[in-house]
Amino acid sequence: MAGKTAHTPIRSCKSCRKKLAKNQLQRWVLENNEPVHDENQNMSARGAYVCSDDCYNNIKASLPRMLTRRRV
Numbered sequence: 001m002a003g004k005t006a007h008t009p010i011r012s013c014k015s016c017r018k019k020l021a022k023n024q025l026q027r028w029v030l031e032n033n034e035p036v037h038d039e040n041q042n043m044s045a046r047g048a049y050v051c052s053d054d055c056y057n058n059i060k061a062s063l064p065r066m067l068t069r070r071r072v
């Protein structure tokens with residue numbers, strides 16, 4: 001495969017809105033109401049992406065609310 005552009009999904013950081021390739025972001029999911037770092041980005045739970053530890057700290061407090069939207 002010699003393609004120049006690997007097809008990588010782009011996600012934006014939940015804190016600073018910077019857009020980066022998914023694999024350059026940290027994915028966090030909620031497990032039993034606790035934020036868990038989804039290192040392999042393959043957990044089925046709803047996830048939030050951040051670009052850095054700082055950004056994670058910025059959204060940490062609102063993460064549970066962000067990830068537990070009511071389903072109708």
Ligand SMILES: [Zn+2]
Nearest residue numbers: 013016051055
């Ligand atoms: Zn960020």
